[in-house]
Amino acid sequence: MDVAEKQFTELYGRHHGDVWRYVARRVVGSDVGDVVAEVFLVAWRRLSDVPSGSALPWLYGVARLVLANEARGRRRWQELTLRVAAEPDRSVTVDHADEVVSQHDIAVAFSRLPDADQEVLRLVAWERLTAAEAAVVLGQSRATCAMRLMRARRRLRAQLGAAGEGTQRVPRTVPSMSDWGG
Incomplete structure (x- = not known):
């Protein structure tokens, strides 16, 4: 195991439960696991950006951004379903x-x-x-x-x-x- 893997494994082990609870208080259902996975994927990709002394607040910030992206995606999905079905004639009430x-x-x-x-x-x-x-x-x-x-x-x-x-x-x-x- 190289240094980066060891650093990430320690980060994950130390903060996974806290990040899970943070997300679970904001998301309902099976999406919690997906959001947490995305948070730690970002942490892996940006491991050099994770502050050594205060990783948990940084992870919460990433989780907040991932949740915001998820919300935008849901809004886009709703807009998409409406626009795809709509036809040029808007006279139908x-x-x-x-x-x-x-x-x-x-x-x-x-x-x-x-x-x-x-x-x-x-x-x-x-x-x-x-x-x-x-x-x-x-x-x-x-x-x-x-x-x-x-x-x-x-x-x-x-x-x-x-x-x-x-x-x-x-x-x-x-x-x-x-x-x-x-």
Whole structure:
């Protein structure tokens, strides 16, 4: 075991429980382990930055930033599910109950898509890239990416139809968060 491994092992052994409790007071469920793992991954990568006399406050600071990133990710996910399902026609009016059902249906439908479909939809809806820009990210021609995007949208609509079969109706458009006063 080299010096860095030994230093990290001691850091982990000494502070893992404290970091776990810090995160557990702020996160519910199985995400605690993921956040703690991310904290110690950062500590491993930046081992030379960890203060020797006050490592625990530094680890708490890292945990706070990891938690903030997780929160941003959740907000982006919610925005993504709304934008992916929305179509240009915003004239359809839905009541709040339809919006809640629709959000759930969108999340379920999106999760059932293949990873490749999810990625192209995220690039266009979440990152707000054009099909041409998404093509660069994916290392594809513009035409190939445009076709992938069209097919991914078609599969998402099909999934939305399947998810909404048990509901009264699935709205064709979903209002933005600002429409809800958020």
